[in-house]
Amino acid sequence: MAMSIEPLGPTLAARVTGLDLTRPLDPGQVAAIEAGMDEHAVLVFPAQRITDEQQVAFTLNFGALEETAGGNVTPKDQRRLDPQLADVSNLDQHGKPLARDDRRRMFNLGNQLWHSDSSFRATPAKYSILSGRVVATSGGNTEFADMRAAYDALDPRTRDEVEDLVCEHSLMYSRGALGFDTLSAEERAMFAPVRQRLVRTHPKTGRRSLYLSSHAGEIVGWPVPEARAFLRDLNEHATQPQFVYVHRWQPFDLVMWDNRQTMHRVRRFDAGQVRDMRRTTVAGDGPTFPQAAAA
Ligand code: OGA
Ligand code: MN
Secondary structure, eight states, X not given: OOOEEEEOSSSSOEEEESOOTTSOOOHHHHHHHHHHHHHHSEEEEOSOOOXXXXXXXXXXXXXXXXXXXXXXXXXXXXXXXXXXXXXXXXXXTTSOBOOTTOHHHHHHGGGGSOBOTTTTSSSOEEEEEEEEEEOOSSBOXXXXXXXXXXXXXXXXXXXXXXXXXXXXXXXXXXXXXXXXXXXXXXXXXXXXXXXXXSEEEOTTTOOEEEOOOTTEEEETTSOHHHHHHHHHXXXXXXXXXXXXXXXXXXXXXXXXXXXXXXXXXXXXXXXXXXXXXXXXXXXXXXXXXOTTSOO
């Protein structure tokens, strides 16, 4: 069966059929997926009964794997999955839903805020690849916002204003926004802020996009309240329905997105039901801004 791509959302997202991602892909198939990502920014591959090992192998077609260390507060001995995979489920190491007030769960609730994966790392993520092994039966949709379309729709004055701005991103900002601020000294050091450009240009298509994320908490050189108010405005603009694709999960959907041109968030779901979601991440090419540079 030939690979086919059909658009799903208003300006982003497409469904890809005719590929078996559990098996090695040939270079032509990899190139076709990359081209699909450049154009649509989010690709949905339905009915891919993939194992963790196969998911890692698929991911490596698109670049190096991003390390999961430094992105969560789960102690090593409480991990459920191999460190090559980010555990974005609501499960403990025994596969049971985390208690409502479990620290790991409260930290993961940050995924309900619009974000771009790993914008808190100096070299942020290229692609994220999320496999829905057990999906929520009510709630738990994942929404994606097109940051290229959001950039294009800015009024000219705002577009000029954001052009050279640089933000500071940290997990402390996104978690702090939810009132999760009981971090150890070690976690604070691990979550030290990094700088990212507010406007980035896609290396292949040349399209510009707004690089927003709930991890952004400051604009370099701006008073903090003014920066946060402006970032809120920009987020409100960028996540209007005309820029958003809502993904309603079916078991074994595999969804792949380009963090350089989108934001995403998961919606609320019943804490007592199992939602087993496993993510692999393709590392980015480099920083969007030199970390050592003075403001
Ligand atoms: C992620 C994420 C959303 C979800 O995997 O990066 O934010 O739907 N997940 O679980
Ligand atoms: Mn995410």
